[in-house]
Amino acid sequence: MGDHALTNTEPAAVPVTGWRSIVADWSSDQRAFKSASWGKAMMWIFLLSDTFIFSCFLLSYMTVRMSTTVPWPNPSEVFALKIGGKEIPLILIAIMTFILISSSGTMAMAVNFGYRRDRRKTVALMLATAAFGASFVGMQGFEWTHLILEGVRPWGNPWGADQFGSSFFMITGFHGTHVTIGVIFLLITARKVWRGDFDVGRRGFFTSRRGTYENVETMGLYWHFVDLVWVFIFAFFYLW
Amino acid sequence: MAQAATAHVEGQQHPIGLYLVVWGWLFILSTCSYLVDYFGFQGYLRWSLIVLFMLLKAGLIVAVFMHMAWERLALMYAILVPPVAVLVFVVIMAFESDYTRFVRHLFFGAAGT
Numbered sequence: 545m546g547d548h549a550l551t552n553t554e555p556a557a558v559p560v561t562g563w564r565s566i567v568a569d570w571s572s573d574q575r576a577f578k579s580a581s582w583g584k585a586m587m588w589i590f591l592l593s594d595t596f597i598f599s600c601f602l603l604s605y606m607t608v609r610m611s612t613t614v615p616w617p618n619p620s621e622v623f624a625l626k627i628g629g630k631e632i633p634l635i636l637i638a639i640m641t642f643i644l645i646s647s648s649g650t651m652a653m654a655v656n657f658g659y660r661r662d663r664r665k666t667v668a669l670m671l672a673t674a675a676f677g678a679s680f681v682g683m684q685g686f687e688w689t690h691l692i693l694e695g696v697r698p699w700g701n702p703w704g705a706d707q708f709g710s711s712f713f714m715i716t717g718f719h720g721t722h723v724t725i726g727v728i729f730l731l732i733t734a735r736k737v738w739r740g741d742f743d744v745g746r747r748g749f750f751t752s753r754r755g756t757y758e759n760v761e762t763m764g765l766y767w768h769f770v771d772l773v774w775v776f777i778f779a780f781f782y783l784w
Numbered sequence: 785m786a787q788a789a790t791a792h793v794e795g796q797q798h799p800i801g802l803y804l805v806v807w808g809w810l811f812i813l814s815t816c817s818y819l820v821d822y823f824g825f826q827g828y829l830r831w832s833l834i835v836l837f838m839l840l841k842a843g844l845i846v847a848v849f850m851h852m853a854w855e856r857l858a859l860m861y862a863i864l865v866p867p868v869a870v871l872v873f874v875v876i877m878a879f880e881s882d883y884t885r886f887v888r889h890l891f892f893g894a895a896g897t
Contacts, residue, residue, distance in 0.1 A: 569858035610881035649807035779838035
């Protein structure tokens with residue numbers, strides 16, 4: 545009986561493709577996500593729910609921007625910085641975008657080296673990712689300070705529609721919180737890799753479960769998602 | 785379970801070069817979307833370029849960095865199909881905000897500006 549149940553967790557011997565494979569997986573009475581562990585599947589489901597949260601923020605931003613009769617402040621000018629006596633549009637946001645993309649690149653490689661059991665490189669790349677993330681939050685802090693000093697408030701600003709401030713603080717604030725949480729968890733996971741927790745199967749302090757190098761990939765999923773959200777914020781809030 | 789886990793570890797081994805290539809493309813696409821603003825394109829050209837670069841970047845991140853391209857279809861569809869509902873929401877709210885804007889013009893238009 546036990547053996548029988550175990551063999552059923554493997555994908556069907558006869559390769560089914562397309563829609564039939566979805567029906568086969570979902571109706572298999574065992575686990576629907578055969579290529580993903582429960583940890584990974586749950587992270588994906590969490591990210592899906594987070595997608596809806598950020599979608600609602602961006603949607604409310606769209607709604608207030610479309611329905612206001614007051615002109616919307618021009619982000620290109622609002623987020624311009626004076627460098628060398630010349631106004632360069634959106635330059636800080638562009639740098640932040642490149643930093644976040646770079647952090648995604650280092651994270652992807654950290655996952656790869658984790659699976660190759662190269663602990664030193666995994667830790668180094670994860671710390672680099674955390675450093676990129678921390679500098680991103682730092683720049684966001686600079687940007688917020690800059691705008692607050694210029695008089696942007698959630699209820700008004702000097703250039704146009706009042707809803708600009710509330711949308712800006714809500715969307716970038718929530719994203720910045722995600723980055724901050726990501727940095728904290730990156731440091732925690734990097735420490736575990738450094739200590740060799742995933743090689744000796746040391747139990748985690750919170751769940752008491754033994755981790756594997758897949759934890760690094762799950763951590764990576766979250767981090768890439770933060771980058772993904774920024775792609776949409778950059779397009780819809782800063783460029784539109 | 786253990787077997788599945790090992791099989792999975794084998795499944796997510798990709799050459800580092802792949803990540804570097806995707807990284808490079810993300811840089812190029814980000815530069816392109818920045819240039820859209822820098823050169824000041826306006827109207828439908830601006831919006832379509834922004835959305836195009838955005839979707840390409842998002843696709844690369846999800847497919848390669850998040851390894852979605854190597855997952856089974858059951859997971860792919862479970863995660864990627866539900867966000868389509870957001871598009872329906874976008875359409876609903878677009879109608880709603882058009883109406884709000886129309887009413888605001890109607891009642892505050894003469895007094896305002």
